[in-house]
Amino acid sequence: MNRGIKTILSMTLVAMMGFNLASCGQDQGQIQSQNQSSEQSEQQEEASEGFSPKYSSDTEYKLSVVGTYSNFESLESTIDRFYEYYPNGEITYTFLDDYRNTIGPALAGQEPPDIYVVQPWMYGNPLFTSLFDDAEVLSAPELEINLDCIRPSVQWEMDNGQIVALPVFATSxxxxxxxxxxxxxxxxxxxxxxxxxxxxxxxxxxxxxxxxxxxxxxxxxxxxxxxxxxxxxxxxxxxxxxxxxxxxxxxxxxxxxxxxxxxxxxxxxxxxxxxxxxxxxxxxxxxxxxxxxxxxxxxxxxxxxxxxxxxxxxxxxxxxxxxxxxxxxxxVAPSGDEGGYFMDSISILFCVNKNSATLDMTNEFIRFLTSDDELGRMALEKRLITPTKDYSLDEVYASLGDFPEERTVNFRDTEIxxxxxxxxxxxxxxxxxxxxxxxxxxxxxxxxxxx
Missing domain, CATH: 3.40.190.10 (Periplasmic binding protein-like II)
Structure with missing residues (x-):
């Protein structure tokens, strides 16, 4: 099947659409599905063995994602692999210009996004309280999301111990x-x-x-x-x-x-x-x-x-x-007498809108994404650091694999x-x-x- 994601670059356009992110037309970034049973069975055979779908392969759905990247090719690839399990759906990705000021109105719109990007600096800022208040609890056992594949240094637990944001990329x-x-x-x-x-x-x-x-x-x-x-x-x-x-x-x-x-x-x-x-x-x-x-x-x-x-x-x-x-x-730059210091920082995270009209399939997509393979592939294609425990997929970052914990600083170690x-x-x-x-x-x- 020929599928692609065309990102919507203009926030003005998003406003004109009334934040109608989940029902974009084909010319506005829609990824349409074709119901062809022979292709479905071929794709199911090619799909990764590590993921077991919860729902029927003919499930119909619409999902929308908004974020800060104008070009998110690694997400496109992940979505294409998700289609191998669930071909009868469409997923749109929209880049929101001036994200700081536009993500709030997008969430408050008539048809808010199902998945949205957050960054660590947003937490604790009153302007972004709704981003975390409206987020699904991804650590809820019934969702069966494998958060154990995320290395502890970038797992982001809230004060109540819940995890509401999935690290997608790390950096340093x-x-x-x-x-x-x-x-x-x-x-x-x-x-x-x-x-x-x-x-x-x-x-x-x-x-x-x-x-x-x-x-x-x-x-x-x-x-x-x-x-x-x-x-x-x-x-x-x-x-x-x-x-x-x-x-x-x-x-x-x-x-x-x-x-x-x-x-x-x-x-x-x-x-x-x-x-x-x-x-x-x-x-x-x-x-x-x-x-x-x-x-x-x-x-x-x-x-x-x-x-x-x-x-x-x-x-x-x-x-x-x-x-x-x-x-x-x-x-890592060798600045110290005993060695350098590895800043294990989160670049972006995904939150799921708990008020999503298609919450089951949105959670299913996040469950699919949360694995060493999928997160590793996304990081490899974007050439950012994987949030998983396995650095080996991209040899450019192989030096970080055995970095001493005593010289590692993660985002929870300080609040500067x-x-x-x-x-x-x-x-x-x-x-x-x-x-x-x-x-x-x-x-x-x-x-x-x-x-």
Whole structure:
């Protein structure tokens, strides 16, 4: 069968439709089903053996999903596999522009979505209370959703112990590593900061002017945040008594930034990274980072997992990489004396609307999705980190598989609010660019200008 998902990109269009997300026409993103018994039996034979359908294969249904991605091809693939079990249905995906301000009205509309995206920062914000109040309890035993396949570090239990959101993608901060360069120069991937210093010196001697590169921005994929924030988060994890003051921008709380900013300054002062070169050659924190890395002469490129997610599609867009491809992997940046720190962060989650008109089939789709195979495939196609316990499907992230728990920081280990995060990002950018000393940045906490 020929099926595809055409995403609806305009929020204005969604408003015109009165949020009629579940009854879009064929030209508005509808995935239509054809009732052909011979094809049904063929598809059933090809379907994955790990999922046992609860309902008849001729069940008719309509489901709608809304989210933050304008292009959600990995979801399309999952839906296609779901159709192998339930071909007599249609599923629409709609990208909501300005999601922060449009998801609430969408849920309150006459025909609200059955499944919707949430992100961790939304929890606790009064603007998004309804997103969690209206969510199905996915941990309810009768739903038989295999949440055990989700690794504990990204399982999101509410205060009452219930799970109402399914992690779909995880992400982190670290560096893309050109494995061919390390093999050519006979070097091991550095695991500690001392090892990084030695490796950078050897790489400079071999002609690599800036062994480490990255986007010189104050954003999360930028140099300062990708390298130093995990160490800062570990400091907070180890002493959560400072968390309140950090979140309330108490000036004395800036002392918590000292160790990570000092290490960041050391990275620059030692010449491991040439900030001027990064500024001149990398124009933005996403596309330019990837395309510069694909030139093949950057041993280590600081970035986030969200940047890594864009690599697969851009391999063919880089003439240099197409002509001379190389192997690359993602590693935690070795900022600490004992090793780096793995930020095991959630990128997006799915919630099920408990008021869905087709709640049984919506829960069935989530049950189908919640497995090592399906979540792993979705992460692989998007090239983000799987939320499951099995990292092996995408070798780019294989280094994370056995990462020590004592140097892992997950989203439940800290509760650093966005205001504090912005202060750290601004401080790191100022230190990287020589606009502030570490002492000045620490002393200015709470008043550092942010974007």
């Amino acid at each position: 901060y670290g560096m893309l590593v050109n494995m061919d360069i390390f093999e050519k120069e006979g070097l091991e991937i550095p695991e500690t900061f001392d090892e990084l210093k030695v490796v950078c010196e050897k790489l400079k001697d071999a002609g690599y002017a800036s062994p480490v590169m990255g986007a010189n921005t104050s954003t999360t994929p930028g140099i300062g945040y990708a390298f130093a924030y995990p160490m800062f988060a570990k400091t907070v994890k180890d002493d959560r008594s400072i968390e309140n003051d950090l979140n309330n921008l108490v000036p004395s709380a800036g002392e918590a930034m000292r160790a990570s900013l000092t290490r960041l300054k050391e990275l620059v002062d030692l010449g491991c990274i040439d900030v001027d070169k990064c500024t001149a050659e990398i124009e933005d924190d996403y596309n330019a980072v990837i395309m510069r890395f694909f030139e093949g002469d950057v041993p280590m490129m600081l970035c986030s997992g969200d940047v890594v997610s864009g690599t697969k599609k851009r391999e063919s867009k880089s003439e240099t990489f197409s002509e001379k491809p190389f192997r690359y992997d993602f590693y 609010l966005d205001t504090a995060v912005k202060q750290f990002r601004a401080a790191a950018y100022a230190v990287v660019n020589g606009e502030m000393t570490v002492d000045e940045a620490v002393a200015s906490y709470g008043t550092i200008p942010t974007d």
